[in-house]
Amino acid sequence: MAVTGFARIIIVLTTISAAIMELIDTSIVNVALAQISGNLGATIEDTSWVITSYAIANVIIIPLTGFFARLFGRKNYYLASIILFTVASYMCGNSGSLVTLVIWRFIQGIGGGALLSTSQAILFDAFEPSKRPMAAGMFGMGIVLGPTIGPTLGGIIVDNYSWPLIFDINIPFGIVAMLLTYRFVPDDTDAQLNARKSVYIDYLGIFFLSIGIGSLQYVLERGETEDWFNDNWIVVLTGVAVVSLASFIYRQLKIDQPLVNLRVFKSRNLVASNVLTFVLGVGLFGSVFIFPVLVQRILGYTPTDAGFGLVPGAIVAIFCMPVIGKTLQSGIPPLYYVIIGCVMFILHGYTSSLANPDAGLEFFTLPQVFRGVGTACLTVPLINQAVVGLTPQELPSGIALTNMIRQLGGATGIAIMNTYVSHRYVAHRTDLVSNLQVFDPATAERLSMYQAGVISRGVDAAQSGEASYRILDAALSKQGFLLAYLDGFLLISIFFIAAIPFIFLLKTNKVDKATMQKISEESH
Template sequence: MATPTGFKKWIVVITVIVAAIMELIDTSIVNVALSQMSGSLGASIEDIAWVVTSYAIANVIIIPMTGFLARYFGRKNYYLGSIILFTIASYACGQSTSLVELVIFRFIQGVGGGALLSTSQALLFDSFPTEERPFASALFGMGVIVGPAFGPTLGGVIIDHFNWPLIFDINVPVGIVAAVLVYLFVDKKPEEYSIDRKNMHIDVIGIVLLAVGIGALQVVLEKGESEDWFHTNYITVLTIAAIVGLVGFVFWELRQKEPVVNIRVMGNKTLAFTTILTFIFGYGLFAAVFIYPVMVQRLMGYTPTMTGVSLIPGTLSAFFILPIVGKMMVKGTSPQLFVGVGFACYIGFCFWMASFNADASSWDFFHPLIIRGVGAAMLTVPLTNQAVMGLAPKDIPQGIAINNMMRQLGGAFGIAITNTYIGNRMGTHRVDLVSNVDGGFISSQRINQLTSFFMSKGADLTRAKDQALHMIDGIVNQQAALLSYQDAFRLVGIFFIICLPLIGLVKRKTMSKKEAEQAQKAAAEAAH
């Protein structure tokens, strides 16, 4: 299949990147709307969290299956159908009048959204010759970075000025335009015209095992902390289901001639090592994005809009650096250099963020967030490119899907571990702080001052003392929370330090022009 050129090429590039950004924005845009949804639908915050969880479960289940689904329906048909499904489900989410409806439609939206990541990347790679794929990785990396960062910003603006259904309805016009452009400008591969579905084997058992294993694991990671982990029966049951499902899935798939997920591609050492680093990247990317908004909103009074806007400079830094990294890799710069710099940036960002106190201003966060953006750019391009390096053309979609799944799982693990760690550290810090408050001269003096203040406002002695103690309790809780967030940033930084030796797993493999032409020829022959 010939690589598209000129106007058509860039229409395809813009369309698939916008579709990927739309999917990624929806992974985070609802986070700032949960309180409004909770009040509107009459649900608790714990229950409304299933709006996030259901989407994530569907997303992570469908991503590794995108290779099979693209073969079964034809890549263009599957991609177009997924955009349409995502758009319809988005509209249905905005029209939901109950929590059950919203959770169901969010799950369906996640099913449609799964293809908008991996298949977008595959279509983008097909739009560039092999030697330019690092540049294509950079373009796709822009979407990977921009989506999660702009999600809270867009969500915050909508929630501050409109109502929550708009966070879903805004997808509808974008989805319609994307569907029309895909229909008009994305070409089918030659083999898509002669798909023999009647004789195509469907790995039903593999699909079931994958859905059970990944779905159960995602629920455990998303809900474990709020449900007190294994003290809750259904979390214990789902943990067992996740282990049985995933282990069974691996053994089953390795025995199938036509598996739903060809995990044999993990026999490629470059892909295997890359997925490990991508998991680490996902952990750091999502954990950092999780800690920062919660910290500034709870402790420093940021609105959702202010939180999102404060993330924009770091996002823009990544946006501008990504194509530079891509072009440098095309010229032969070692990917190890970029991964090393990326790790260093994340380590510096985490320990810098751990040094701030509750008096920090938005300007104080400007430079560390810039460093985080640079680190994300440095990691995105080489890891995306390394995931497909050395794979046969027919295995590239599967390699991309597995790599994307590992980033999402890394993020799920990162958020779950970070959330649990913050909760545990908050309890520890509160106990330590309270022990210093009780009976201390300075604390007694402070309580007496506050008591006198409230009495001057008209309260009697008993009420004034209660108000003073309540205020001291709030100060203690705020300080315990701040120390816990600092600990969480340090934990992510330490995790990256521990993983530094893994940078040696990144292989430097620069293609000569002749090798690139041979690879492109092989890809074209495989397509026919």
């Protein structure tokens, strides 16, 4: 039910803050893995399960949010999810072992997964259908802010404090969100009571979805680390994912009360917007993943500097999104913005790929601005377009599927970037080594320079030759990684070029006011 005045303002602040909090936790841990592994006595590879467990729980629960909202009531489910997320955050910060931390991160992901889709549904419901493009603009701010603030905030904490604060900062925000939700989010208990009694709990469907999505997310998250299909677990879980998801789809299309209404994909608009949303997830999460690693590993930035390097894009996006939402509301076709968004991401990938070993933060300002404009121009129209043409009963499934596909796009983007960079590094290093000749004057001069440098630092002259070769080898590795990361940025551009045909499948006509009013009345 649409609300007005102060209550609407509180609902907007609460839902967007909850979404930001959830998305921050998808990336804030990335820059703290080294500190966590050292503190808990684990390897970096084992510690990365702190990221993987959260992502798996997230992507399992997101498509089920509509079902749980029907079963328990949307407000009850939302409030319980905030409580679960907050309690799990406290337990993560107080974990004394890696196993305990991974378990609580999984539980945190279960609570966090509900915050995204349910926040969006509550926010949309607070606005009349004619004003939902503006709501989409405001919600889009959260989608952009979360992944951007995560590495920035994580870097500040790692450089100045200890890793438990990464989780503890959720606690005050979670408590405030609980109180505001309890007081201001409309209670749907009475309206949903009769419908809830008739809700069919498809336990087999829940099993297929959990196993299928969980296995798929594991493969995407751990594939590069485990050497993809050379690892037996990856092979087995790929098969499990295919069989389970195929069984889930078949079952959902056959039963009368599906967990997730997959029939919403009959909407051409939803299909096209979800393809573009997937590519947006690849571009957004892939670029946010590559940039901090590149500038820290190759250019020598601190975690804090790497985080602040993403800020220009976030600031631009924050300013653009309300404007885009307002202009969409006034009738400008979303097609225009989606085209601009794809072009901006193509420019972001291309200009980022021009970096060199001497690039400073100022070099990346323009590429980050391109990313911010592109994210705003894609996020707002796609959030809105995903639900155009859906009935009020179909809306929760449409929202949940869109959010799940964005998360899967992000996981796929990171997995692709990891694998692609590794392969390109090998290719570039091989090429660089093949062009080195010991008797080449330039190579000999460089080795002599290295040798003189190590001798001046006290290395024995007899060992200086070997040391100079090690320095040359490190320089080759650094250059190989730099070229590989720059190739990764170009790959992001290629993804958006390939997605352009789907833009023209989007429905661009504005829904008339009478239809909007009818939808609004039916939804309440």
